[in-house]
Amino acid sequence: MQQHTGSILSRIVALKDVSPFVLLQDAPEQTAKYVLLEFVHRNKERSPAEFRIVYLSFETPERAVKGMLGPVRNVEFVACRRMAHAAIHQKVASLISSNQKSLIVIDSLNSIRSGALASFIAPLIRPHSTLVAVLHNFPTATRYDMTKPTGSTQKSSYAPSLKTQLLYLATTIITVSPTARADIDEDEIAAGTYLVPLGAHARTCLLEFVHRRKSGRAVEGTFEFDFARHEFTYLPPRRAQSKADDGQGEALIDGLTTFNLGTTEKQRLARENVELPYLAAQEGEVLGASVGGAIVYQFEKEDDYDEEDPYEDPF
Amino acid sequence: MSISSDLLRVFDGKYLPVPAASPDQGDDSQLLLITASLETNASWLLQHFARSCIGNSTGRSIGRRADSLGGGGETGAGGDRHWRAPVVFLSFVQEFQFYARSFKKTGVDVSSLIQKKSFLYIDGFSKLVCDLPPAAASESRPELYLRAENKDKWIQQIANAVAGLSKTTSYRPMVIVEGIEMLHVLGIWPVQEILDFVSDLQEIAGISVISVSGSNAVLRGATSLSQGQEALFFSLLNRASAVFSIRSLDSGYAKDVTGVIRITKGGQPSGDGKAPSIDEGEYHYFVGEGNLSGVRVFEKGHS
Numbered sequence: 001m002q003q004h005t006g007s008i009l010s011r012i013v014a015l016k017d018v019s020p021f022v023l024l025q026d027a028p029e030q031t032a033k034y035v036l037l038e039f040v041h042r043n044k045e046r047s048p049a050e051f052r053i054v055y056l057s058f059e060t061p062e063r064a065v066k067g068m069l070g071p072v073r074n075v076e077f078v079a080c081r082r083m084a085h086a087a088i089h090q091k092v093a094s095l096i097s098s099n100q101k102s103l104i105v106i107d108s109l110n111s112i113r114s115g116a117l118a119s120f121i122a123p124l125i126r127p128h129s130t131l132v133a134v135l136h137n138f139p140t141a142t143r144y145d146m147t148k149p150t151g152s153t154q155k156s157s158y159a160p161s162l163k164t165q166l167l168y169l170a171t172t173i174i175t176v177s178p179t180a181r182a183d184i185d186e187d188e189i190a191a192g193t194y195l196v197p198l199g200a201h202a203r204t205c206l207l208e209f210v211h212r213r214k215s216g217r218a219v220e221g222t223f224e225f226d227f228a229r230h231e232f233t234y235l236p237p238r239r240a241q242s243k244a245d246d247g248q249g250e251a252l253i254d255g256l257t258t259f260n261l262g263t264t265e266k267q268r269l270a271r272e273n274v275e276l277p278y279l280a281a282q283e284g285e286v287l288g289a290s291v292g293g294a295i296v297y298q299f300e301k302e303d304d305y306d307e308e309d310p311y312e313d314p315f
Numbered sequence: 316m317s318i319s320s321d322l323l324r325v326f327d328g329k330y331l332p333v334p335a336a337s338p339d340q341g342d343d344s345q346l347l348l349i350t351a352s353l354e355t356n357a358s359w360l361l362q363h364f365a366r367s368c369i370g371n372s373t374g375r376s377i378g379r380r381a382d383s384l385g386g387g388g389e390t391g392a393g394g395d396r397h398w399r400a401p402v403v404f405l406s407f408v409q410e411f412q413f414y415a416r417s418f419k420k421t422g423v424d425v426s427s428l429i430q431k432k433s434f435l436y437i438d439g440f441s442k443l444v445c446d447l448p449p450a451a452a453s454e455s456r457p458e459l460y461l462r463a464e465n466k467d468k469w470i471q472q473i474a475n476a477v478a479g480l481s482k483t484t485s486y487r488p489m490v491i492v493e494g495i496e497m498l499h500v501l502g503i504w505p506v507q508e509i510l511d512f513v514s515d516l517q518e519i520a521g522i523s524v525i526s527v528s529g530s531n532a533v534l535r536g537a538t539s540l541s542q543g544q545e546a547l548f549f550s551l552l553n554r555a556s557a558v559f560s561i562r563s564l565d566s567g568y569a570k571d572v573t574g575v576i577r578i579t580k581g582g583q584p585s586g587d588g589k590a591p592s593i594d595e596g597e598y599h600y601f602v603g604e605g606n607l608s609g610v611r612v613f614e615k616g617h618s
Contacts, residue, residue: 028549031582059510059554060583061517063344068584081511110550111507136582138549140535141542146510146550150502150543193352193529194548196558196579198595203584227584 005221006234009209012172013232014042015103019211020125022132023170025163029200032134032176033068034227035207036105039132040069041230043103048074052102054095056080056088059108085116089123099128106133113147114162121169135166175208179224203227206235344487344517348555348581350529350548354563355574357526358409359602359610361491362417364524365402368489369423369433399433400486400521403477407439408494410447411457426455432481435488437461437473444497466503470515477519487521495551496527499543506547513551527551529560555581557593564599573602576612 011017013035022039026032040053053075055065062077069075076095080088096102104124112120124131138144143161160168167173178200207223224233263271299305347364351357404414414436418425428434438457441447459476461469477488498509517523527548528534534545552558560577577597585593600612 026553026582028552031553031584033582033584037584059514059550061344061514064517064583067344081514108550108553110546111510136549136553138545141545141549144506144542144546146507146543146546147505148539148543149505150499150540192531193560193562194350194531194534195529195560195562195577196552196581198577198579198597201580201582201584 005219008211008219009174009207009221009223009232009234012211013039015039015101015130019130019172021121021170022130022172022174023166024132024134025137025173025175026134027137027177028139028194029197030176030178030205031201032174033107034203034205035174035176035225036107036132036134037068038225038227038230039103039105039130040072040075044069044072044074046074050101052076052096052100054078054092054102054104056092056104056106058106058111065107081111085120088120092124096126096129098126102126102129104129104131106131109133109135109162109166111146112162113145114143114159114165117162117165118169133166135163137163171212173208173210177206177208178202179204179206207232344520345522345556346513346517346551346554346581346583347522347524347557347559348551349524349526349559349561351526351560352562353528353530353532355561357561358414358417358493360559360561360576361404361493361524361526362414362421363610364489365404365418365434365491366421366423368400368402369428399484401433401435401477401480401484401488402428403435403437403473403480403488403490403520404493405437405439405461405473405491406493407444407497410440411436411438411455415455429455429458432479433483435459435476435480437476439494439497443503444501463501463503470512473516474519487519489522489524490516490520491524492516493526494528495525496533496544496547499547500540506543506550509547510550510554513554525551553582556583556585557581561600571601572599574600575615576600 008017012019012022024032024035040055043051043053051074053072055069055075055077057065057077058080060068062079065077078088078091078095083091092104096104104126106124109117121131121133142163178197179202180199204224204226207225209219209221209223211219213219222235222237224235225231226233349357349360406414415425425434425436429436436457437459439461442460442462459472461472465472480488492513495509495513498504498512499506503509504512513523513525528544529548534541534548536542558577558579558581560579561574562577563574564572565575575597576599578593579595580593597615598612599615599617600610602610
């Protein structure tokens, strides 16, 4: 199962497994663009006749995209800013024939109004095609409509936000985060300004991956992604948890003492498998019978118990 | 061919990077973002970038020192810069005379550069933020004033003005914008249109340098204005190749340190097969008496 989960992300990025809509979510400290580029990298060698990549750009100028991608034959660039959605759909339709395999990438969905999202996305999800789009997460302005004029009062709405809709629509969700938590010291808090952590936007990052199969079953996993080596490394759940919780935990211990205070994976597993005595009691299962909250004393061989002595029974 | 950035270069033996020409890397219209806290002013850093592009009146590039350069590369160790590019300077928080004086103190005669068509000053303050009286006839003036009533034509006006710049170099101009958040504060455009305006400028520019307020007092809040500022700020972070964050000294006042500058990567990747071009770090800087030549950037703990 783990082996299967470990390979499924690579297969989706190489478009060997079908996922019509892949959503990449990123954070202010870690961009998802490297994962986006990985989709292009894994498919750029395919012949333009059989496969086409369409780059829909809302935030990256054409020259910057060309600088990022390098020489790629099968990529078509479309500058989408200020373009009507219908015009974007027409342009995409003109670039990809109906039965041609294709990859459509969108560098930012943040400029789309939440009310217009479904009508924008739906025509871009096509047969034989995979749509990969980035959503930038902001710290607090999660529902802010960037097309809204300054000062206009936004009516409070119970309509789902852009992000909620995307999480519902996407067949694969990849959430990108830095490999090590940013170490924010007191100086930075005192600074009263937002500071990009040193080491942010690295080429190596953590990916939380959720893939929804047609059957309804979801496959989840955590990966470490190295863009320089174009590698996805599957992290088993416990390792992923410890990486996310205290990415620098082992590093903090290193150098403090000459003793080895770290634990190996084998030692950690052995420790986790130790059955602690109080756990059985908490479940109320002692001697095969449920005893509720009563105190139960189990006599052992060495106990000298006299049934006739009224002071013998402590209970 | 236009300017591509090589941020591994150091500036005058200190730690401020300066964009360097490396035509083999292609023309990638990068965005360098400068964020500043409320107590600090980024104008000295904007001027640094302008000077790195235009050089000073003597014709030598500012701040180049033979022993300070990184090895190899297009500019080469010990050599003068191989390129010059025009500068387009747009400020929404200062008038033209402020920068004319500031540049003059450092030996850069802006009026002369304007006449030579290698410097274009666009005034986004005098007619937009407050209606200042026109400068005296004897004083030089900016070539273009931005006015709210014709905001839809700004990019065309800028493109026309840029077309009139000197053609002695094949590099695209460096576009420097100070205080882009004012467009949101003044209600000129919604955040998305401001970002589109930035993209338009990036199309015109080789390298764009944009300053924005990064103060928590501006970004954090439940008001629509704060939310918009936050959306603008983080959208720009996502588009930037490098981020220069300036803040005041955390421990208070010091005679020989003005503040702290942190250099980090932005959300725009360096691309497939390219090594990351940002040397990250955090340094102290000192700005002496408003004289740009007195700016020093140094390791913490040194002076």
